[in-house]
Amino acid sequence: MNYITILQNHNLKVTPQRLEIVDILYKNGHINIDDLYKSLQSKFPSLSLATIYKNINTMCEKLFLSEVKIPHKKNVYELSKKEHSHVICSKCNTIIDINLDISTILNKAKQISKFNLNTSSIVFNGICPNCLDKKENLS
Amino acid sequence: MNYITILQNHNLKVTPQRLEIVDILYKNGHINIDDLYKSLQSKFPSLSLATIYKNINTMCEKLFLSEVKIPHKKNVYELSKKEHSHVICSKCNTIIDINLDISTILNKAKQISKFNLNTSSIVFNGICPNCLDKKENLS
DNA sequence: CTGACTGCAAACGTTTTGCACGGTA
DNA sequence: TACCGTGCAAAACGTTTGCAGTCAG
16 A cells, blocks of 8 residues: 555545655655654755644544654654554664563553553663674774 | 752752652653653643753763653653563543563573573553553443 | 742743645645 | 545744843952
């Protein structure tokens, strides 16, 4: 399914700005508002931050965009997909998705809390292989 | 260890405002800036938001206060303790701490990501027992 | 007594809103 | 053509800063 269809399926008009926003989200995976704005400037010099905010908000409402909160970082956005966890490098801020089987801890959490749980938000923090290499080279 | 000692150990002067902030944090567990401000108004009618922000920030820097990011909610703050997970009710916003053994998924995450991971942030979302009861009474 | 803390006001950065124009369907 | 989306400017919001007066140690 391409971007055009995705937009149309959610009753959103297909504008060049929107197509590029979705394209950047698709290619980047996770991006914050500022970086998204910077990425769009070359193609749309007159594009305004207001447009980005309006689009991000409507896309989040339509649920095909998700907001991800990372401790001590700005919120990032990603195209919605099957629930997954995030791993972030505290040096270079690279974020990757990982699929974990969380059924065991989810059940444990239900049991302990007595809550009826449905969603989870899991972020691991550490250093990515790239930054680990750099560190070793320094010493 | 009481609040006074905690503050002194971190080279912070013991002011009535600070004592009350720590007391509220201790009793509430998790609170956002606005609610903290409201809770303080009765005791300190002239207390300013700036004071709260300054205190929260210094206490976070001194690492005896932690910021918790909850999806689609304002950040909340809690007195630092051993790493733990959070469960939040999407109806009434009650937040509780739970201790889970996350070593299995942490190892799996390390293995998949090749990152050197150290901290994690885990939030489960659902409905608390209280709100579940209310729902049943309605039907 | 001295440095740190408070409270006020102003400044700042981010996000939202209103409106006129332009583009999509 | 009708409506939705864009871009600009202004407004709103949350947070930070500077400063003068006050308080804790």
